[in-house]
Amino acid sequence: MLLESNLNEAKEGKRISAKGYAVNHKNDTFKPFTFSRHSLGDNDILIEILYAGICHSDLHSARSEWHEGIYPMVPGHEIAGRVVAIGKNVDKFKVGDFAGVGCMVNSCGECDACKKSQEQFCQNGKVVFTYDCKDCFHDNEPTYGGYSNNIVVSQNFAIKVPNDAPLDKVAPLLCAGITTYSPLKFSGVKKGSKVAVAGFGGLGMMALKYALQMGAEVSVFARNKNKEKEALDLGAKALYDNTNNVSERFDLIISTIPTKYDPIEYVKLLSFDGELAIVGLPPTDDNVNISLNNLIFNANKKVYGSLIGGIKETQEMLDFSLQHKIYPEVEIISINQIDEAYEKLTNGSAKFRYVIDMKTLS
Ligand SMILES: [Zn+2]
Numbered sequence: 001m002l003l004e005s006n007l008n009e010a011k012e013g014k015r016i017s018a019k020g021y022a023v024n025h026k027n028d029t030f031k032p033f034t035f036s037r038h039s040l041g042d043n044d045i046l047i048e049i050l051y052a053g054i055c056h057s058d059l060h061s062a063r064s065e066w067h068e069g070i071y072p073m074v075p076g077h078e079i080a081g082r083v084v085a086i087g088k089n090v091d092k093f094k095v096g097d098f099a100g101v102g103c104m105v106n107s108c109g110e111c112d113a114c115k116k117s118q119e120q121f122c123q124n125g126k127v128v129f130t131y132d133c134k135d136c137f138h139d140n141e142p143t144y145g146g147y148s149n150n151i152v153v154s155q156n157f158a159i160k161v162p163n164d165a166p167l168d169k170v171a172p173l174l175c176a177g178i179t180t181y182s183p184l185k186f187s188g189v190k191k192g193s194k195v196a197v198a199g200f201g202g203l204g205m206m207a208l209k210y211a212l213q214m215g216a217e218v219s220v221f222a223r224n225k226n227k228e229k230e231a232l233d234l235g236a237k238a239l240y241d242n243t244n245n246v247s248e249r250f251d252l253i254i255s256t257i258p259t260k261y262d263p264i265e266y267v268k269l270l271s272f273d274g275e276l277a278i279v280g281l282p283p284t285d286d287n288v289n290i291s292l293n294n295l296i297f298n299a300n301k302k303v304y305g306s307l308i309g310g311i312k313e314t315q316e317m318l319d320f321s322l323q324h325k326i327y328p329e330v331e332i333i334s335i336n337q338i339d340e341a342y343e344k345l346t347n348g349s350a351k352f353r354y355v356i357d358m359k360t361l362s
Protein backbone atom coordinates (compact mmCIF):
# COMPACT_ATOMS: atom_id res chain seq x y z
CA MET A 1 0.00 0.00 0.00
CA LEU A 2 1.32 3.36 -1.04
CA LEU A 3 -0.24 5.20 1.89
CA GLU A 4 1.41 2.82 4.31
CA SER A 5 4.83 3.39 2.80
CA ASN A 6 4.18 7.17 2.93
CA LEU A 7 3.44 6.90 6.63
CA ASN A 8 6.69 5.02 7.20
CA GLU A 9 8.61 7.58 5.18
CA ALA A 10 7.03 10.40 7.21
CA LYS A 11 7.90 8.69 10.48
CA GLU A 12 11.48 8.03 9.45
CA GLY A 13 12.04 11.56 8.13
CA LYS A 14 12.55 10.32 4.58
CA ARG A 15 11.38 11.91 1.37
CA ILE A 16 7.75 11.13 0.63
CA SER A 17 7.20 9.10 -2.52
CA ALA A 18 4.38 10.31 -4.71
CA LYS A 19 2.71 9.63 -7.99
CA GLY A 20 0.63 11.79 -10.24
CA TYR A 21 0.11 12.90 -13.82
CA ALA A 22 2.53 15.24 -15.53
CA VAL A 23 3.34 16.85 -18.86
CA ASN A 24 6.97 16.80 -20.02
CA HIS A 25 6.82 19.78 -22.35
CA LYS A 26 4.34 22.43 -23.38
CA ASN A 27 2.74 20.41 -26.18
CA ASP A 28 2.60 17.17 -24.24
CA THR A 29 -0.37 15.12 -23.08
CA PHE A 30 -0.65 13.97 -19.47
CA LYS A 31 1.09 10.76 -18.46
CA PRO A 32 1.66 8.94 -15.16
CA PHE A 33 4.68 10.29 -13.28
CA THR A 34 6.36 9.11 -10.09
CA PHE A 35 8.40 11.52 -7.99
CA SER A 36 9.07 12.41 -4.37
CA ARG A 37 8.28 15.30 -2.09
CA HIS A 38 10.40 16.82 0.66
CA SER A 39 10.33 15.08 4.01
CA LEU A 40 7.79 15.99 6.67
CA GLY A 41 9.17 18.99 8.59
CA ASP A 42 8.22 19.80 12.17
CA ASN A 43 5.55 22.28 11.01
CA ASP A 44 4.39 20.26 8.01
CA ILE A 45 1.41 18.05 7.38
CA LEU A 46 1.14 15.19 4.90
CA ILE A 47 -2.16 15.22 3.05
CA GLU A 48 -3.60 12.30 1.14
CA ILE A 49 -5.22 14.09 -1.81
CA LEU A 50 -8.81 13.02 -2.46
CA TYR A 51 -9.88 15.65 -4.99
CA ALA A 52 -8.05 18.16 -7.18
CA GLY A 53 -9.79 20.81 -9.24
CA ILE A 54 -8.68 21.79 -12.72
CA CYS A 55 -8.17 25.54 -13.02
CA HIS A 56 -7.69 27.49 -16.24
CA SER A 57 -4.31 28.52 -14.80
CA ASP A 58 -3.22 24.89 -14.91
CA LEU A 59 -3.70 24.92 -18.65
CA HIS A 60 -1.85 28.22 -19.13
CA SER A 61 1.02 26.89 -17.02
CA ALA A 62 1.19 23.43 -18.62
CA ARG A 63 1.40 25.10 -22.04
CA SER A 64 3.93 27.74 -20.92
CA GLU A 65 1.57 30.55 -21.87
CA TRP A 66 2.64 32.84 -19.02
CA HIS A 67 6.30 31.92 -18.69
CA GLU A 68 8.48 28.97 -19.60
CA GLY A 69 7.23 26.16 -17.39
CA ILE A 70 9.30 23.82 -15.23
CA TYR A 71 8.95 20.26 -16.60
CA PRO A 72 7.94 17.60 -15.82
CA MET A 73 4.99 19.59 -14.48
CA VAL A 74 2.27 18.25 -12.20
CA PRO A 75 -0.31 21.07 -12.10
CA GLY A 76 -3.13 21.45 -9.61
CA HIS A 77 -3.70 24.09 -6.94
CA GLU A 78 -7.22 23.24 -5.85
CA ILE A 79 -6.48 20.46 -3.45
CA ALA A 80 -8.67 18.80 -0.85
CA GLY A 81 -7.83 15.74 1.18
CA ARG A 82 -7.19 14.11 4.50
CA VAL A 83 -4.33 14.72 6.89
CA VAL A 84 -2.48 11.43 7.34
CA ALA A 85 0.67 12.55 9.20
CA ILE A 86 1.77 15.65 11.10
CA GLY A 87 5.11 17.09 12.14
CA LYS A 88 5.92 17.37 15.82
CA ASN A 89 5.07 21.09 16.13
CA VAL A 90 1.78 20.92 14.28
CA ASP A 91 -1.14 22.15 16.36
CA LYS A 92 -3.62 23.29 13.72
CA PHE A 93 -4.40 19.79 12.43
CA LYS A 94 -4.59 16.28 13.72
CA VAL A 95 -4.46 13.06 11.78
CA GLY A 96 -7.83 12.39 10.15
CA ASP A 97 -8.78 16.06 9.68
CA PHE A 98 -9.72 17.35 6.25
CA ALA A 99 -7.48 20.04 4.79
CA GLY A 100 -7.24 22.14 1.66
CA VAL A 101 -4.30 23.62 -0.22
CA GLY A 102 -4.61 26.42 -2.75
CA CYS A 103 -2.10 28.28 -4.90
CA MET A 104 0.70 28.74 -2.34
CA VAL A 105 2.66 26.43 -0.08
CA ASN A 106 5.10 28.82 1.64
CA SER A 107 6.41 32.38 1.96
CA CYS A 108 8.91 34.33 4.10
CA GLY A 109 6.48 35.04 6.93
CA GLU A 110 8.42 38.15 7.93
CA CYS A 111 7.71 40.95 5.46
CA ASP A 112 4.80 43.38 5.73
CA ALA A 113 2.73 41.49 3.16
CA CYS A 114 3.24 38.15 4.90
CA LYS A 115 2.52 39.66 8.31
CA LYS A 116 -0.76 41.00 6.91
CA SER A 117 -1.50 37.52 5.51
CA GLN A 118 -1.15 38.71 1.94
CA GLU A 119 1.45 36.02 1.35
CA GLN A 120 0.87 35.99 -2.40
CA PHE A 121 2.59 39.39 -2.50
CA CYS A 122 5.56 38.40 -0.30
CA GLN A 123 7.93 41.35 -0.58
CA ASN A 124 10.98 39.17 -0.22
CA GLY A 125 9.97 37.26 -3.32
CA LYS A 126 9.76 34.05 -1.34
CA VAL A 127 6.21 33.04 -2.11
CA VAL A 128 6.30 29.40 -3.20
CA PHE A 129 3.51 28.49 -5.56
CA THR A 130 2.03 25.03 -5.35
CA TYR A 131 3.48 23.86 -8.65
CA ASP A 132 5.72 25.12 -11.47
CA CYS A 133 7.83 27.00 -8.94
CA LYS A 134 11.22 26.59 -7.26
CA ASP A 135 10.87 25.99 -3.55
CA CYS A 136 13.46 28.30 -1.94
CA PHE A 137 12.83 26.64 1.43
CA HIS A 138 13.81 23.22 0.06
CA ASP A 139 16.97 23.65 -2.03
CA ASN A 140 15.04 25.18 -4.90
CA GLU A 141 13.52 21.86 -5.87
CA PRO A 142 10.53 22.18 -8.18
CA THR A 143 7.09 22.07 -6.62
CA TYR A 144 4.50 19.58 -7.86
CA GLY A 145 0.78 20.20 -7.59
CA GLY A 146 -2.41 18.39 -6.89
CA TYR A 147 -2.84 16.00 -9.81
CA SER A 148 -1.23 13.49 -7.49
CA ASN A 149 -1.83 11.26 -4.52
CA ASN A 150 -0.29 13.39 -1.76
CA ILE A 151 1.27 16.70 -0.79
CA VAL A 152 3.49 17.89 2.06
CA VAL A 153 2.79 21.44 3.17
CA SER A 154 3.43 23.77 6.08
CA GLN A 155 0.40 23.85 8.38
CA ASN A 156 0.36 27.65 7.94
CA PHE A 157 -0.54 27.20 4.28
CA ALA A 158 -3.20 24.56 4.75
CA ILE A 159 -6.85 25.50 5.16
CA LYS A 160 -9.02 23.81 7.75
CA VAL A 161 -12.00 21.99 6.28
CA PRO A 162 -14.72 20.54 8.50
CA ASN A 163 -15.08 16.79 8.22
CA ASP A 164 -18.66 16.98 6.96
CA ALA A 165 -17.82 19.34 4.07
CA PRO A 166 -18.31 18.14 0.47
CA LEU A 167 -14.63 17.79 -0.42
CA ASP A 168 -15.15 17.59 -4.19
CA LYS A 169 -16.81 21.00 -4.15
CA VAL A 170 -14.41 22.45 -1.60
CA ALA A 171 -11.37 21.79 -3.82
CA PRO A 172 -12.14 24.43 -6.48
CA LEU A 173 -12.90 27.02 -3.81
CA LEU A 174 -9.20 27.07 -2.93
CA CYS A 175 -8.52 29.01 -6.14
CA ALA A 176 -11.77 29.92 -7.93
CA GLY A 177 -13.43 30.80 -4.64
CA ILE A 178 -10.75 32.98 -3.10
CA THR A 179 -9.84 34.67 -6.39
CA THR A 180 -13.35 36.09 -6.66
CA TYR A 181 -14.16 36.50 -2.96
CA SER A 182 -11.08 38.63 -2.30
CA PRO A 183 -11.82 41.54 -4.70
CA LEU A 184 -15.47 41.63 -3.59
CA LYS A 185 -14.23 42.19 -0.04
CA PHE A 186 -11.47 44.58 -1.15
CA SER A 187 -14.02 46.73 -2.97
CA GLY A 188 -16.40 46.63 -0.01
CA VAL A 189 -19.35 45.05 -1.80
CA LYS A 190 -22.46 45.21 0.37
CA LYS A 191 -26.21 45.17 0.20
CA GLY A 192 -27.36 47.26 -2.73
CA SER A 193 -23.96 47.42 -4.49
CA LYS A 194 -24.18 47.19 -8.26
CA VAL A 195 -21.77 44.57 -9.49
CA ALA A 196 -21.02 43.05 -12.88
CA VAL A 197 -19.08 39.91 -13.61
CA ALA A 198 -17.26 39.81 -16.95
CA GLY A 199 -16.51 36.30 -18.18
CA PHE A 200 -18.82 33.57 -16.99
CA GLY A 201 -16.70 30.46 -16.55
CA GLY A 202 -15.76 28.86 -13.23
CA LEU A 203 -14.49 32.13 -11.73
CA GLY A 204 -17.40 34.21 -13.02
CA MET A 205 -19.90 31.79 -11.59
CA MET A 206 -18.31 32.03 -8.14
CA ALA A 207 -18.15 35.84 -8.33
CA LEU A 208 -21.87 35.91 -9.14
CA LYS A 209 -22.78 33.66 -6.21
CA TYR A 210 -20.65 35.52 -3.66
CA ALA A 211 -21.80 38.97 -4.79
CA LEU A 212 -25.44 37.92 -4.57
CA GLN A 213 -24.88 36.50 -1.08
CA MET A 214 -23.31 39.81 -0.04
CA GLY A 215 -26.53 41.54 -1.11
CA ALA A 216 -25.40 43.04 -4.41
CA GLU A 217 -27.40 43.35 -7.59
CA VAL A 218 -25.36 41.48 -10.19
CA SER A 219 -25.24 41.41 -13.99
CA VAL A 220 -23.11 39.16 -16.15
CA PHE A 221 -21.11 39.67 -19.35
CA ALA A 222 -20.48 36.48 -21.33
CA ARG A 223 -19.25 35.81 -24.86
CA ASN A 224 -22.58 34.41 -25.93
CA LYS A 225 -26.10 33.98 -24.68
CA ASN A 226 -25.80 30.20 -24.05
CA LYS A 227 -25.49 30.68 -20.34
CA GLU A 228 -28.22 33.30 -19.98
CA LYS A 229 -30.76 31.00 -18.37
CA GLU A 230 -28.18 29.62 -15.97
CA ALA A 231 -27.12 33.12 -14.93
CA LEU A 232 -30.68 34.32 -14.46
CA ASP A 233 -31.65 31.17 -12.57
CA LEU A 234 -28.78 31.82 -10.17
CA GLY A 235 -30.14 35.32 -9.56
CA ALA A 236 -28.34 37.55 -12.06
CA LYS A 237 -30.26 40.64 -13.13
CA ALA A 238 -29.19 40.38 -16.77
CA LEU A 239 -26.70 38.69 -19.06
CA TYR A 240 -25.12 40.81 -21.78
CA ASP A 241 -23.18 39.24 -24.66
CA ASN A 242 -21.34 42.51 -25.38
CA THR A 243 -20.69 45.89 -23.80
CA ASN A 244 -22.47 48.03 -26.41
CA ASN A 245 -25.74 49.71 -25.59
CA VAL A 246 -25.59 48.75 -21.93
CA SER A 247 -27.24 51.51 -19.93
CA GLU A 248 -26.48 50.09 -16.47
CA ARG A 249 -23.51 51.45 -14.52
CA PHE A 250 -21.65 49.40 -11.94
CA ASP A 251 -19.84 50.12 -8.66
CA LEU A 252 -17.61 47.14 -9.29
CA ILE A 253 -16.87 45.02 -12.33
CA ILE A 254 -14.83 41.88 -11.83
CA SER A 255 -13.16 40.74 -15.01
CA THR A 256 -12.42 37.03 -15.07
CA ILE A 257 -11.79 37.07 -18.83
CA PRO A 258 -8.76 34.88 -19.67
CA THR A 259 -8.40 35.98 -23.33
CA LYS A 260 -7.81 39.17 -25.35
CA TYR A 261 -10.21 42.06 -24.75
CA ASP A 262 -10.20 45.80 -24.14
CA PRO A 263 -10.52 46.60 -20.42
CA ILE A 264 -11.59 50.17 -21.29
CA GLU A 265 -14.90 48.79 -22.54
CA TYR A 266 -15.62 47.86 -18.95
CA VAL A 267 -14.13 51.01 -17.42
CA LYS A 268 -16.72 52.94 -19.44
CA LEU A 269 -19.50 51.02 -17.70
CA LEU A 270 -18.40 51.97 -14.19
CA SER A 271 -20.32 54.40 -12.05
CA PHE A 272 -18.64 57.72 -11.27
CA ASP A 273 -16.17 56.33 -8.73
CA GLY A 274 -16.49 52.67 -9.67
CA GLU A 275 -13.78 50.02 -9.68
CA LEU A 276 -12.65 47.44 -12.20
CA ALA A 277 -10.97 44.42 -10.62
CA ILE A 278 -8.92 42.26 -12.95
CA VAL A 279 -8.56 38.64 -11.90
CA GLY A 280 -8.48 36.84 -15.27
CA LEU A 281 -4.96 36.50 -16.63
CA PRO A 282 -4.78 36.16 -20.44
CA PRO A 283 -1.73 34.55 -22.09
CA THR A 284 1.16 37.01 -22.38
CA ASP A 285 1.08 36.65 -26.19
CA ASP A 286 -2.37 38.19 -26.21
CA ASN A 287 -0.84 41.55 -25.25
CA VAL A 288 -3.81 42.87 -23.35
CA ASN A 289 -3.11 46.52 -22.61
CA ILE A 290 -4.99 49.48 -21.24
CA SER A 291 -4.89 52.65 -23.31
CA LEU A 292 -3.81 55.49 -21.04
CA ASN A 293 -5.32 57.98 -23.45
CA ASN A 294 -8.69 56.37 -23.01
CA LEU A 295 -8.20 55.83 -19.30
CA ILE A 296 -7.70 59.49 -18.41
CA PHE A 297 -10.90 60.43 -20.19
CA ASN A 298 -12.70 57.92 -17.99
CA ALA A 299 -11.38 59.44 -14.80
CA ASN A 300 -12.42 58.94 -11.19
CA LYS A 301 -12.47 55.22 -11.63
CA LYS A 302 -10.07 52.68 -10.25
CA VAL A 303 -8.59 49.73 -12.07
CA TYR A 304 -6.76 47.15 -9.99
CA GLY A 305 -5.44 43.64 -10.27
CA SER A 306 -6.18 40.99 -7.69
CA LEU A 307 -4.20 37.79 -7.24
CA ILE A 308 -5.94 34.95 -5.40
CA GLY A 309 -6.01 36.06 -1.73
CA GLY A 310 -4.04 35.52 1.47
CA ILE A 311 -4.26 32.45 3.66
CA LYS A 312 -6.31 34.13 6.38
CA GLU A 313 -8.82 35.37 3.83
CA THR A 314 -8.89 31.95 2.16
CA GLN A 315 -9.99 30.44 5.46
CA GLU A 316 -12.62 33.19 5.80
CA MET A 317 -13.82 32.49 2.24
CA LEU A 318 -14.10 28.77 2.92
CA ASP A 319 -16.05 29.32 6.14
CA PHE A 320 -18.36 31.79 4.32
CA SER A 321 -18.88 29.33 1.45
CA LEU A 322 -19.73 26.45 3.76
CA GLN A 323 -22.02 28.60 5.88
CA HIS A 324 -24.01 29.76 2.85
CA LYS A 325 -23.55 26.58 0.82
CA ILE A 326 -21.87 28.45 -2.01
CA TYR A 327 -20.12 25.92 -4.20
CA PRO A 328 -19.01 25.66 -7.78
CA GLU A 329 -20.87 23.34 -10.13
CA VAL A 330 -18.46 20.46 -10.50
CA GLU A 331 -18.06 17.53 -12.80
CA ILE A 332 -16.02 14.69 -11.36
CA ILE A 333 -13.59 13.14 -13.81
CA SER A 334 -10.99 10.41 -13.61
CA ILE A 335 -7.32 11.29 -13.82
CA ASN A 336 -6.92 9.94 -17.35
CA GLN A 337 -9.45 12.52 -18.59
CA ILE A 338 -7.28 15.60 -17.94
CA ASP A 339 -6.41 16.11 -21.61
CA GLU A 340 -10.06 15.92 -22.54
CA ALA A 341 -10.93 18.46 -19.84
CA TYR A 342 -8.21 20.84 -21.10
CA GLU A 343 -9.61 20.53 -24.60
CA LYS A 344 -13.05 21.57 -23.38
CA LEU A 345 -11.60 24.46 -21.37
CA THR A 346 -9.78 25.65 -24.48
CA ASN A 347 -12.77 25.59 -26.79
CA GLY A 348 -15.10 27.05 -24.20
CA SER A 349 -17.39 24.02 -24.02
CA ALA A 350 -16.59 23.20 -20.38
CA LYS A 351 -19.82 23.61 -18.51
CA PHE A 352 -18.63 22.96 -14.98
CA ARG A 353 -15.48 22.97 -12.94
CA TYR A 354 -13.66 19.69 -13.54
CA VAL A 355 -12.52 17.94 -10.40
CA ILE A 356 -10.31 14.87 -10.47
CA ASP A 357 -11.33 12.03 -8.20
CA MET A 358 -7.97 10.80 -6.95
CA LYS A 359 -9.32 7.32 -6.32
CA THR A 360 -8.95 6.89 -10.08
CA LEU A 361 -5.17 7.22 -9.76
CA SER A 362 -3.94 3.68 -9.40
ZN1 LIG B 1 -6.32 28.59 -10.20
Ligand SMILES: [Zn+2]
Binds near residue numbers: 113121
Ligand atom coordinates in the same frame (compact mmCIF):
# COMPACT_ATOMS: atom_id res chain seq x y z
ZN1 LIG C 1 7.07 37.68 2.84
